[in-house]
Amino acid sequence: MKIADKTRFCIILLISGWFILFGVTPLLLLVMTSFLTMDPADLVKFSFTLNAYSQLFIEPGYIIIFIRSVKLALTTTLLCLGLGYPFAWYTARMPPKWRTSVLILLMIPFWTNSLVRTYAMRMVLGTHGILNKALLSLGLINTPLKIMYTDYAVMAGLFYLMLPFMVLPLYATIEKLNFQLVEAARDLGAGAVSAFTKIIFPLTLPGIMAGCIMVFVPTMGLFYVASLLGGARQLLVGNLIQQQFLNARNWPLGSATSIVLIIFMAVMLIGYGLLLHRFSRGEE
Amino acid sequence: MNMLRLFYFAGIFFYLYLPISVLIVNAFNLNKYGMQWDGFTFKWFTAMFENHSLMAAARHSVVIAICAATLATMIGALAAIGLNRYRFFGRKVIQGTSMTLMMAPDIILAIAFLVLFISLGIGLGFWSLLFSHITFCLPFTIMTITGRLQDFDPNLLNAARDLGASEKNILARVILPMMRPALISSWLLAFTLSLDDVIISSFVTGPSYDVLPLKIFSMVKVGVKPEVNALAALLILLSLALVIVSQLMIGDRKK
Numbered sequence: 001m002k003i004a005d006k007t008r009f010c011i012i013l014l015i016s017g018w019f020i021l022f023g024v025t026p027l028l029l030l031v032m033t034s035f036l037t038m039d040p041a042d043l044v045k046f047s048f049t050l051n052a053y054s055q056l057f058i059e060p061g062y063i064i065i066f067i068r069s070v071k072l073a074l075t076t077t078l079l080c081l082g083l084g085y086p087f088a089w090y091t092a093r094m095p096p097k098w099r100t101s102v103l104i105l106l107m108i109p110f111w112t113n114s115l116v117r118t119y120a121m122r123m124v125l126g127t128h129g130i131l132n133k134a135l136l137s138l139g140l141i142n143t144p145l146k147i148m149y150t151d152y153a154v155m156a157g158l159f160y161l162m163l164p165f166m167v168l169p170l171y172a173t174i175e176k177l178n179f180q181l182v183e184a185a186r187d188l189g190a191g192a193v194s195a196f197t198k199i200i201f202p203l204t205l206p207g208i209m210a211g212c213i214m215v216f217v218p219t220m221g222l223f224y225v226a227s228l229l230g231g232a233r234q235l236l237v238g239n240l241i242q243q244q245f246l247n248a249r250n251w252p253l254g255s256a257t258s259i260v261l262i263i264f265m266a267v268m269l270i271g272y273g274l275l276l277h278r279f280s281r282g283e284e
Numbered sequence: 285m286n287m288l289r290l291f292y293f294a295g296i297f298f299y300l301y302l303p304i305s306v307l308i309v310n311a312f313n314l315n316k317y318g319m320q321w322d323g324f325t326f327k328w329f330t331a332m333f334e335n336h337s338l339m340a341a342a343r344h345s346v347v348i349a350i351c352a353a354t355l356a357t358m359i360g361a362l363a364a365i366g367l368n369r370y371r372f373f374g375r376k377v378i379q380g381t382s383m384t385l386m387m388a389p390d391i392i393l394a395i396a397f398l399v400l401f402i403s404l405g406i407g408l409g410f411w412s413l414l415f416s417h418i419t420f421c422l423p424f425t426i427m428t429i430t431g432r433l434q435d436f437d438p439n440l441l442n443a444a445r446d447l448g449a450s451e452k453n454i455l456a457r458v459i460l461p462m463m464r465p466a467l468i469s470s471w472l473l474a475f476t477l478s479l480d481d482v483i484i485s486s487f488v489t490g491p492s493y494d495v496l497p498l499k500i501f502s503m504v505k506v507g508v509k510p511e512v513n514a515l516a517a518l519l520i521l522l523s524l525a526l527v528i529v530s531q532l533m534i535g536d537r538k539k
Binding site: 087163 | 289292293296297299300301302303304306310317318319359362363365366367370372374377378381382384385387388389390391392393395396397398399400402403415416418419422450451452455476479483486487496497500501504505508512516519520523524526527531
């Protein structure tokens with residue numbers, strides 16, 4: 001029995017130690033840093049202040065970046081939802097042996113380094129890229145479109161990277177959907193639209209929410225997509241954080257920005273949790 | 285309607301595969317800027333192998349990915365067993381932390397790790413990179429292995445105990461062999477996650493230990509670099525091979 005306790009003790013010690021040292025501590029340090037004073041010589045000075053937060057909420061420049069970032073992430077999320085929902089729906093309704101192949105095909109690009117894929121996107125969207133070439137030779141346009149270094153290019157890149165994150169949770173919910181409910185609604189005279197809004201949409205809402213959170217939250221941080229495809233402007237909150245940490249060396253401001261991002265994210269997750277709770281109660 | 289559906293799927297897959305295909309084609313294209321097809325060449329692959337700093341970064345990335353995947357799988361296996369079999373103080377805290385690490389955007393983890401290493405006085409390089417990669421892979425390996433553990437027949441463990449096996453023997457002779465498929469898939473998952481990471485790596489490594497994403501990022505920021513195309517083509521093939529291997533193994537498990 002003593003040996004058993006020893007094995008058990010070692011395992012618990014190892015995992016608790018690891019998660020406390022590399023999980024809890026860094027996040028606490030981050031919160032702490034956001035309340036410290038910036039010091040050009042020594043990174044931070046240990047004097048408590050709310051400067052970073054007041055700067056974030058008072059200076060219009062930061063608010064503008066936040067709003068732009070939310071707008072860009074939201075558009076990407078809606079784009080993924082709009083194009084991903086039918087994809088997940090039709091895939092879930094395919095014969096099972098087809099489903100796996102379609103999902104694997106969806107996942108293969110996803111297994112490749114996302115920076116490499118963003119770089120590849122540049123070759124497609126550039127002035128001499130394949131998209132402009134195709135449009136020019138089809139005679140649809142006379143001068144190459146300037147897509148690179150615009151918000152559209154960033155959106156195209158974000159959509160490219162994030163689509164599987166939307167499709168997979170949607171697919172998981174749609175696959176479990178009881179299609180007899182839809183058939184019953186149709187038999188009782190519901191049109192395609194009302195069958196969707198009254199049956200399918202509410203029943204797949206948890207998947208929609210999960211997908212939206214999985215796309216929206218990381219998108220705000222994908223600074224390299226904005227740097228490679230977007231212009232010189234700071235587009236995403238991720239760019240702001242990266243710049244505060246790596247260039248401006250204003251760690252308190254960078255930490256405060258990320259704390260605001262975490263709170264934003266927590267509110268969304270709590271909303272999702274409440275919805276799931278209501279949902280499971282409704283089923284009983 | 286069926287035609288429409290077909291077009292729609294074709295459109296999505298076209299969008300997903302077009303950039304990768306252009307990249308692979310350009311890796312063999314004589315035209316440096318990939319504007320048109322000028323003929324077939326292996327020149328860029330040679331250029332890639334001769335670019336020592338790029339090769340060093342590639343080697344570092346693979347070393348980190350192998351070490352991180354191995355350690356994250358080992359720690360993940362112990363964590364999955366611990367969280368599953370033992371009830372102890374702080375268990376919920378660990379599960380919560382694991383969940384937070386999985387859900388938090390990479391940029392948050394990146395700066396949190398950076399602040400940690402600077403506070404602890406750990407220099408940015410191999411070790412800081414390894415610790416962060418293990419940590420962000422850990423929730424995923426735990427999840428993969430836990431899924432497998434929950435499928436176990438608990439009678440097997442009871443039988444082993446009734447026959448007098450110690451906890452160490454139960455772990456080594458019963459649980460570990462049954463976990464093997466999950467260990468392999470969690471290793472592959474962690475390897476891919478580690479190799480794919482851009483954001484965390486760019487914060488927690490220093491000039492002494494350059495890794496691929498950083499190297500590629502600084503190379504392509506200024507323009508097109510054909511040796512990056514060659515390297516990217518190789519990376520795509522590597523991930524394709526990994527997908528095939530893991531699919532074959534999942535297929536094996538079903539049999």
